[in-house]
Amino acid sequence: MIWLGNVSKHYSGSDRPAVDQLQLTVERGEIFGFLGPNGAGKTTTIKMITGILEPDAGDIEVEGISLRKDPLSAKKKIGYVPDGAEPFPRLTGMEYIGFMADIYEVDPETRRRRIPELLEKFGMEHAVGDLIDGYSRGMKQKITLIAALLHRPSVWILDEPMVGLDPKSASVLKEEMKTYSREGRTVFFSTHVLEVAERLCDRLAILKDGRLVAKGKLEELRRGTGGEVTDERSLENLFLELTGT
């Protein structure tokens, strides 16, 4: 579960807040899509949820734990895949996975079982001994996904996770997201790929200029815009209407 209570962030030197009084609850067992045009404030929000940035105002809770009061316990609940992940280039894939497993205190039995399973799923078993420096963008993304999934986080946060993935890996990722939500975990991800959001998400939020312009199930969003309600009204049309882009 993720809760944002009137969260705001204003970068110094900017004439408007990047995130403006954002109020949002993402429940356990949900796949939640976070959409918005470039510069809407998605990454800033995600960085605040993961504790990389501190909000200027408001509070955030992860699994009921306040990031202000107990940041370490809150962060332990999270698996995070940043936008354009750049894992340490001088480590091999396996060294990086081991490093992340150490940070999250993953027990040896889980490592023995989960690492080969995830490497095989993402087709990384042959590259895992190589230096990350020589990886393609998609391979870096996959090793980051594997490392973020190892400790079976209760809350999985992904910033633009489909970028760079080939169709098979994208399909594996979508299945992992569904499995996670079925297990009662929370999946929160940003994307520009509206077809993915449309098919995968239980609920969505659309952000514009740091403010929510819509949130809810896709059917609710379809009804809420006041236009003709049909199943064919694509998320793309809704997005364009709501964001004026």
Ligand SMILES: Nc1ncnc2c1ncn2[C@@H]1O[C@H](COP(=O)(O)OP(=O)(O)OP(=O)(O)O)[C@@H](O)[C@H]1O
């Ligand atoms: N480090 C920073 N310093 C100053 N302004 C920033 C910084 N990072 C982001 N911003 C500004 O904050 C606003 C929100 O940016 P953010 O990266 O959160 O948007 P986004 O929705 O993730 O965009 P995109 O879809 O392009 O990744 C933008 O106006 C951006 O220029």
